[in-house]
Amino acid sequence: xxxxxxxxxxxxxxxxxxxxxxxxxxxxxxxxxxxxxxxxxxxxxxxxxxxxxxxxxxxxxxxxxxxxxxxxxxxxxxxxxxxxxxxxxxxxxxxxxxxxxxxxxxxxxxxxxxxxxxxxxxxxxxxxxxxxxxxxxxxxxxxxxxxxxxxxxxxxxxxxxxxxxxxxxx
Amino acid sequence: xxxxxxxxxxxxxxxxxxxxxxxxxxxxxxxxxxxxxxxxxxxxxxxxxxxxxxxxxxxxxxxxxxxxxxxxxxxxxxxxxxxxxxxxxxxxxxxxxxxxxxxxxxxxxxxxxxxxxxxxxxxxxxxxxxxxxxxxxxxxxxxxxxxxxxxxxxxxxxxxxxxxxxxxxxxxxxxxxxxxxxxxxxxxxxxxxxxxxxxxxxxxxxxxxxxxxxxxxxxxxxxxxxxxxxxxxxxxxxxxxxxxxxxxxxxxxxxxxxxxxxxxxxxxxxxxxxxxx
Numbered sequence: 001x002x003x004x005x006x007x008x009x010x011x012x013x014x015x016x017x018x019x020x021x022x023x024x025x026x027x028x029x030x031x032x033x034x035x036x037x038x039x040x041x042x043x044x045x046x047x048x049x050x051x052x053x054x055x056x057x058x059x060x061x062x063x064x065x066x067x068x069x070x071x072x073x074x075x076x077x078x079x080x081x082x083x084x085x086x087x088x089x090x091x092x093x094x095x096x097x098x099x100x101x102x103x104x105x106x107x108x109x110x111x112x113x114x115x116x117x118x119x120x121x122x123x124x125x126x127x128x129x130x131x132x133x134x135x136x137x138x139x140x141x142x143x144x145x146x147x148x149x150x151x152x153x154x155x156x157x158x159x160x161x162x163x164x165x166x167x168x169x170x
Numbered sequence: 171x172x173x174x175x176x177x178x179x180x181x182x183x184x185x186x187x188x189x190x191x192x193x194x195x196x197x198x199x200x201x202x203x204x205x206x207x208x209x210x211x212x213x214x215x216x217x218x219x220x221x222x223x224x225x226x227x228x229x230x231x232x233x234x235x236x237x238x239x240x241x242x243x244x245x246x247x248x249x250x251x252x253x254x255x256x257x258x259x260x261x262x263x264x265x266x267x268x269x270x271x272x273x274x275x276x277x278x279x280x281x282x283x284x285x286x287x288x289x290x291x292x293x294x295x296x297x298x299x300x301x302x303x304x305x306x307x308x309x310x311x312x313x314x315x316x317x318x319x320x321x322x323x324x325x326x327x328x329x330x331x332x333x334x335x336x337x338x339x340x341x342x343x344x345x346x347x348x349x350x351x352x353x354x355x356x357x358x359x360x361x362x363x364x365x366x367x368x369x370x371x372x373x374x375x376x377x378x379x380x381x382x383x384x385x386x387x388x389x390x391x392x393x394x395x396x397x398x399x400x401x402x403x404x405x406x407x408x409x410x411x412x413x414x415x416x417x418x419x420x421x422x423x424x425x426x427x428x429x430x431x432x433x434x435x436x437x438x439x440x441x442x443x444x445x446x447x
Contacts, residue, residue, distance in 0.1 A: 014200035026192050030185050039195055043203060050207035100191050107184060126181040154181060166180050 013053050017046055020063045028070050030123045033112035035100065037074065045070035064138055067128075071120060110160035118153030121146050263336050263402040267439030270331045271317045276433070280424040281392070283325040283411060294318035295328035299408040300393055303350050306330035306406040309343040325411030327424075331437045332404040340402045347397060347406070351379045396425045398434045405430075405437050 021042060028038040045066045049056045056062050100108040111119055117139070124135045125146075132150070136143045158166035198206075274286040289295075295316040296305040307314050311332035319327040334340040379395045396407040409424040425433070435441070 010204060013204065017200040017203060021197050022192065025195065025197065026189055029192050030188055035191055035195055038192070039197065043198060043206065046203045047207035050204045100188075104188055104191055107187065122181060123185065126179070127185045157181065157184075161184075163180075163184075166184065 009053060009057075012057060013050055016049075016057070016062060020066070021046065024063065024067055024070065027067060027123050027127055028074070030111060030127055031071060031120055032074050033108045033119075041070040041073050042066075044073055068138060106161060110157055113160055114153050114156050117141070118149045118156065121149040122153040122157070125150055263334075264400065264438050266313065266315065266331060266333050266403065267437060270315050270437040270439075272329055272433055272436060274319055276429075276436075277319055277327055278424055278426070278429050280409065281325065281411060283321050285321050286319050286327070287321070289318040289320055292316050292318060294320075295330060297326075297328075299326075299328065299395065299410045303347075303395065306332060306347070306404075309346065309404075310334075310339075311343065311404070325409065327407070327409045329408075329433070330404075330406040332406070334402045334404070337402050340399055340404050343404060344397060344399055351395060394424050396423075396430055398430055400434050400438050400440075403434075403438050405434050407433060 024045070025038055025042045028041050029035055032038050032041070048069055049062065049066050056065050059065055099105075114122070120139060121135055121141075124130045124138060125132065130138065132143050132146050135141075136146045139146065141149070154166055157163075274288050277286040293316075295318040296307050297318075298305070307316060307330060309332060311334050313333040315331040317329045319329075332340070332343065334343060379397075392409075392411060394407075394409045396405075398405050407425055407430070
C-alpha cells in the first residue's frame with residue numbers, strides 16, 4: 001500500500017473505521033479493563049486491517065476480524081508478560097494510564113478479576129450482541145463451553161459487584 | 171438486544187456504562203491509522219529482507235562479516251549498517267536447514283498430551299487430519315520433508331516442510347491451501363465450530379485454522395492446521411485429538427506464535443529468536 005492506493009479503497013476503509021472504532025474500543029475496554037491498552041490495541045488492529053484491506057474488506061464481518069486481532073494482541077501481551085494482568089493488579093496500572101471514571105472503578109476492577117475467556121464471552125454476547133453460536137464461532141469454542149463461560153462469568157461478576165441480578169437467568 | 175442465552179440484559183446495561191470512559195478517550199483519525207498500517211508494511215518488508223539476506227550471506231561464507239550475531243540481522247530497520255547494504259538485492263529463495271524438522275520434544279503440550287514420539291514411517295504424515303484437506307505432500311513442492319508424531323494416547327501430529335522453487339510458487343501453494351481450508355469451513359456441520367486467525371508474527375505469511383466437532387460426552391474432537399511461510403519455504407503443522415471441555419475452554423492453540431515461529435526458524439536454519447514479534 002502506498003500513496004498510489006486508490007482513493008476509493010481508502011475511503012471505504014475510512015468509513016469502516018469511523019463507523020466501528022468506538023464500538024470496538026468499548027468492547028476492548030471491557031475485555032481488557034484498561035483504557036490505555038484498549039486504545040493502543042484498537043489502533044494496532046485497525047492498522048493491520050488496513051495492511052490487509054484487500055482481503056479484510058471482503059469478509060462478511062470485518063469488524064469481527066479487527067476485534068479478534070485486537071483480542072489476540074491483548075492475549076499475546078498478557079502471556080508474554082507472564083501474568084501481566086495479575087502483575088498489574090498487584091502493582092496498579094502505569095501512572096500515565098487513564099483512570100476509569102469513579103462510577104466504573106468497581107466494574108473495571110471486577111472485570112479484571114474474571115478469567116479472560118469468560119470476560120471475552122460476556123463482552124461479545126452481552127455488549128457485542130453476538131449470539132452464543134456467533135461467540136462460539138469467533139472464539140473457536142464449542143457452544144456448550146460458551147454457555148458455561150457466560151454463566152460462570154455472570155456469576156463471578158454478580159459476586160464481585162454484589163449485584164445478584166447480574167447472574168439471573170430469566 | 172435479544173439475549174440468545176436467556177439471561178437478563180442487566181449485564182449489557184452494566185457494561186454499557188463503560189462508554190462514559192471511552193467517550194473521553196481520543197482515537198486518531200483514519201488517515202493516521204492507515205499511515206501506521208503502511209509503516210508496519212514497510213518495516214516488515216525491510217525486516218524480512220534483512221533476515222533472508224543474512225541467511226544468504228551465511229551460505230556464501232561471509233557470515234563472519236556479520237559478526238555471527240543475531241543483533242546484526244535483527245537490528246532496527248532503516249539503520250545504515252553494513253548488513254542493510256546486503257538487502258539491496260532481491261530476496262532469493264532459501265534452502266532448507268540440514269535438520270529442518272522438529273523433534274518429538276518440540277511438540278507443545280496440549281490437552282495433557284505428552285510423551286510424543288517420532289514415527290519411523292514418515293508417510294504416516296500424509297494421513298488426512300481433515301477429510302477435506304489434501305496432504306501437503308500434494309502441493310507440488312520439489313522438496314518435501316515430513317514427520318509424523320504420535321503418543322500412547324490418541325493425539326497425533328504431523329509436520330511438512332515444503333521447499334518451492336521460488337517465492338511465487340510458495341505463495342500459490344499457500345493460496346491453494348487456504349482455499350482448501352475455506353472449503354473445509356463451509357463443509358463443517360452446524361454442531362462444529364471453526365476458528366481461524368492470522369499468525370501475526372509473520373505478517374501476511376501465516377495463518378492458523380482449527381475445528382472442534384460436536385461434544386461427544388465430555389470430549390470434543392479437535393483439529394488444528396498451522397501454516398507459515400518464509401520466502402519459498404512453507405511449514406505445515408497439524409494436530410488431531412480428543413480434548414476434554416476444560417482443555418478446549420482455555421482459548422489456546424496447540425501452536426502459539428512463538429512455537430510456530432520456532433518451527434519456521436528450524437526449517438530454514440535461522441537462529442532461534444528470544445522474542446516473537
